[in-house]
Amino acid sequence: MKNENTRNMVIFVVATAVILILYQIFILGPQAEQQRAAAEAAAVSQTVDAGGDLAVPGAAPAPSAAVFTENRREALGTVARVPIQTGKMRGTLSLQGGRIDDLFLTEYEEIQGEEAPVELFRPAGMEHAFLAQFGWTGQNIAGGVPGPNTLWRLTSGSTLTPTTPVTLTWDNGQGLRFTRVVSVDENYLFTLRDTVANLGTTPIVIAPYGRIERQGVPDTLGKNQILHEGGIGTFGEPGSYSTTQLKYGDWTKKPREEFESTGGWLGITDKYWLAALIPGQDQRVEAEFVARDANGLQMREARLLGEPRTINPGRQITEEQRLFAGAKRNEILADYEEQLGLPRFVYAIDWGFLFFLTRPIFLLVHWFAGLVGNFGVAILLLTLTIKLIMFPLANKSYESLSKMRKLQPQMEKIKAQFKDDPQKQQQETMALYQREKVNPLAGCLPILVQIPVFYALYKVLFVTIEMRHAPFFGWIRDLSAPDPTNIWTLFGLIPWDPGSLPLLGGLLTNSGGGFTLALSVLAIFYGFTMWLQQAMNPPMPDPVQRQIFAWMPVIFTFIMAVFPAGLLVYWAWNNVLSIAQQYFIMNRYGAENPIDDFIAKLRNKAA
Known part of the structure; x- marks a missing residue:
């Protein structure tokens, strides 16, 4: 019954999202276009009918x-x-x-x-x-x-x-x-x-x-x-x-x-x-x-x-x-x-309300760019610097996550033993955490600390002219703009413009901001690193929460596709560094992880 409820909930969420997107395309979009045209017509009418002379002392003459x-x-x-x-x-x-x-x-x-x-x-x-x-x-x-x-x-x-x-x-x-x-x-x-x-x-x-x-x-x-x-x-x-x-x-x-x-x-x-x-x-x-x-x-x-x-x-x-x-x-x-x-x-x-973070981050990125001559590489060095500063905190967090993953079989036994008594199940789980000295909230700390840094770097990429038209490598010629590649053109192999479509054009490109169905190379790589990092964490005990978290890398892949390329470079590289750090800690504690499982499967196929 619980699995059926979960399936129904997922179907409801997906159906609601589809309805909202179709409503935006076919109802709100045309209405907004009509309102904009009416506003422009009213502005022209006001302009033509207006008259009178400017009487403010010292002001420059305003033409008709x-x-x-x-x-x-x-x-x-x-x-x-x-x-x-x-x-x-x-x-x-x-x-x-x-x-x-x-x-x-x-x-x-x-x-x-x-x-x-x-x-x-x-x-x-x-x-x-x-x-x-x-x-x-x-x-x-x-x-x-x-x-x-x-x-x-x-x-x-x-x-x-x-x-x-x-x-x-x-x-x-x-x-x-x-x-x-x-x-x-x-x-x-x-x-x-x-x-x-x-x-x-x-x-x-x-x-x-x-x-x-x-x-x-x-x-x-x-x-x-x-x-x-x-x-x-x-x-x-x-x-x-x-x-x-x-x-x-x-x-x-x-x-x-x-x-x-x-x-x-x-x-x-x-x-x-x-x-x-x-x-x-x-x-x-x-x-x-x-x-x-x-x-x-x-x-x-x-x-x-x-x-x-x-x-x-x-x-x-x-x-x-x-x-x-x-x-x-x-x-x-x-x-x-x-x-x-x-x-x-x-x-x-x-600089925004987090100016005490935004400006120092800009100065550090600018200094790195002066050393290496590339703002994209400077963002990679900034990410590495932040990871080094947060290394002790992240280590504690990943240690806790590794211990929790190792405790997963015992937690499954507790769930099976007290499946009809959720309160007792919760008590036994917390007792297990205390015996093994595991903090289930410790894994959230690095993410919470990263949020203001993420916002500050977004402001740097968005408002500083030094980042305007700053190239990285290959096809990324402007770190302050979204990745120009698009899955609907097979990343440049098909010579057509999805934005030319009258209704779906805005959804299929990442140039208009907001949620789109566009997918770029950087966005897909970011989504993959997010999925891999999430797969290395212990699964959520609640099935509904587990389904929601399973969809998050997919959803965020689309959401992040419209953000500046420099932000995706930062976040994907941050995920890669986090995966490497978490991998070594999990191996140290003997916890299973998807990377080792994948390598083992490849070896078995080769054998």
Whole structure:
């Protein structure tokens, strides 16, 4: 009767899973597609019908969303521009507003294998424009102050490079002269040094500002729950700074968040890229994140306002602001943090709530990669290091498991002797454990300890740009992406794309995330090592639990297929090391194990 109940339970679980998958494919999938199409149509309608002028002081002009252009040259316009050229960036600076709104990161590719560099900033007029702009604000200033539409004049330099800064000037015609020197270093830091001379006859009071704005958020951003994308900044006072994160999805729920700070920084971050405003670290500033609707565009802005400065007649002041616009490489952020005294700048990288594990693990992997020249091998060395650290704990655990496996015949006798008295059966089993000094829970300890390490390594693979497009060996060209092989193409032997199928495509590939029916070489190897390690453990006493554990390697093979290849390399290699360690301990205690049984069968067949 018990075997029949177990069989019925397994059939029920499998049937339920099949029904859920079919419901997802044929019901929820089409419904989600219809909802998405309706949302896009509503967004287009809102865009076309919206109107009005942007009235926020100092903000860059928002174009009509109905007249976006895909032609970058057209969006750049006819206003003169200053070329930007470094070893890591190229783009232009507009003399209208002095905006930095055209910037590519030449070290990185949008898609691996393509020559198109990553686009960071995009000019207004194109969809999802992204830019940085700096100026001054003041009340009742005759002739005005520099804003987003100010036409600066290039008076020195022709191309902005790490060795050749450029100088821009603007005169308001009423006694105020602004001189801006823009420089850039060899990495991703722009420095804007403004000198304001009061040639008039009355004192004036003005304040500097900086603004990073994104005119609408691309659909590809802000969707991943394990990753922060959106507003980010560090605010506070010396000795008590804290970092604030505002996800894209939450930004409209908090349309304005204000902070006061001495120094610090703020900006907008994506997975790998950051645009951040950096004031002088001894300056008192007001910072805010703003979400607003401008001409139908959902604008996201990070704003920084400096202290008001009084300029008497015949005097001048100098104000310096900085802009970080580039890749979130740990060593670069750490260097700026040290050189500029920036608080918590390395936390522009989303290390997660286990940052005390994630960052050390990254630093160790990065150090190993520097020694061997391969991040995949570095992960193998990291796994070996963790196994060595946990060796005493794992040894105790595997000793307990080996003793339990050796006690299996006695446990079966107890079950047969007291099959009608579960309570007595449990008492006798526990007494056996005490006599033989076996802890049945000891086998769980290595797994429990590995869970935070697993999560931390997942974060490292997922959020650090150093791991982006990092190759291993053979077909694995990107450790941060899933293994590209697929059982449905016989691992590349059949030239077709399972993802092209209209309904099953998402389930048969591992590119979309979530549960899929995809199986890669790494996933199958991982599943095999999980099965072998589980087979070396003593079987569960309860038949239902035994069936569940028997299915776990199969289920996890499918689940893990969508994870980054580097994570599968870590986990499979960890299983291999665990199997080797457990094998030697089982032999030492004389416990049977499936490896010896398999070798014995091969010998018998050979004989």
